[in-house]
Amino acid sequence: MNHDLRVTNYSDLGVRPLINCVGTLTVLSGSLALPQVRQAMFEAASRYVVLAELMEAVGARLGQVMQCEWGLVTNGCAAALTQVTAACVAGTDAERIGRLPDTTGMKNEVIVQAAHRVGYDRAIRAVGTRFVEVNTAAELEAAYTDRTAMVFMFGDAADRGPISVRDMAASARAHGVPSLVDAAAERPDVPNWYLEQGVDAVAYSGGKCLRGPQASGLVLGRKDLLQAAFLNGCPHGAIGRPMKVGKEEIMGLLAAVEQWVARDHQAEWAEWERRLAVIAAVGADVPTMAASVSQPGRSNVAPHLTLRWQAEAAGIGATQVRHELSAGEPRIEVSGGDDGITINPYMMEEGEAEIVADVLAGLFCRARQ
Secondary structure, eight states, rough: OOOOOOOOTTTTTOOOOOOOOOSSSSSGGGOOOHHHHHHHHHHHHTTTOOOOHHEEEEEEEEHHHHHHHEEEEEESHHHHHHHHHHHHTTOOOHHHHTTTOOOOTOOOOOEEEEEGTTTTTHHHTTTTTTEEEEHHHHHHHHHHTTTEEEEEEEEETTTTSSSSSSHHHHHHHHHOEEEEOTTTTTTTOSSSSSHHOOEEEEEEETSSSOOOTOEEEEEEOOOHHHHHHHBBBTTSSBBBTTTTOHHHHHHHHHHHHHHHHTSOHHHHHHHHHHHHHHGGGEEEEEEEEEEEEEOOOSSSSSSEEEEEEOOHTTOOOOOHHHHHHSSSSOOOOOOOEEEEEOOOOOOOTTTHHHHHHHHHHHHHHHHTT
16 A cells, blocks of 8 residues: 555545536535635634634624624534524523433424425424424414424425415514524525514525535524524534534634625626526527526525427437536536426536536537537
């Protein structure tokens, strides 16, 4: 064995980097941290601090920048769900914190609209809670018991459920129950729309549109609730202890948040549209190809380009195109179905639109030969 070999990058490990035309999916490693974030993490790694003191100072700063009461940094958005739920169940009581997920004698029911049930439920149920589903305002009011710990909402489903975010939050507050929103891939705009609707806490991924550390999450809301959530997480011996967020992630996320309010979001949008126009131009030479641009929902907020064509006329189908793009060099990942592909410019870097366009043009050209 050559002990002098140094592994310094992905290629040394045989791992192929990619051009991300899909979005901030965690399986594709989220986003690329901003230069300011990388610098903040580098500087944070050079000195020791007391984490409780750092989180206290950063919490106040996040509240100032985001124009809300307080902020908390967690080890991703899912960790935020666990810690805030634990805070709603055990509060700041050390004995109760130490017993989770054993919720004997504690409030352990979480009310949720059926339309808001998602795959991240486990982050909440890990605390020892169970969900109580409702579908109407009447069912919501009837669902409260002396064991109700929290009302949960999933931001992406906010427009699908029959009960609005504002009404859910108002109902929870009237019953003295905290409310939490999972808005992982959404824009943490200032002022915060969810907090304006009356929710107590809203959680975001730090490694998605904020372009902060991938292993970070941001929670905004009530100071007392978020400080209790901190006690239910690392570095304390609590249920959130495995969800460690270090000094590097804390300072990196703060840098991402400060950049968020400084970034020119209109200019970013214009650049995304330009990238899509470059790629859409490929279709001019492909028989039956049609290009359409759709506007986003609440998550991965960027315009999306869809290219559809008839495989017989073009000489190659969409599934094969996606395979060729993924297997090629450079590796390009796109989404889509049987009849087309979809390009999201959200996480593409400068110059990559031209690369994608050239590769696509080459694929279609060879398919027709």
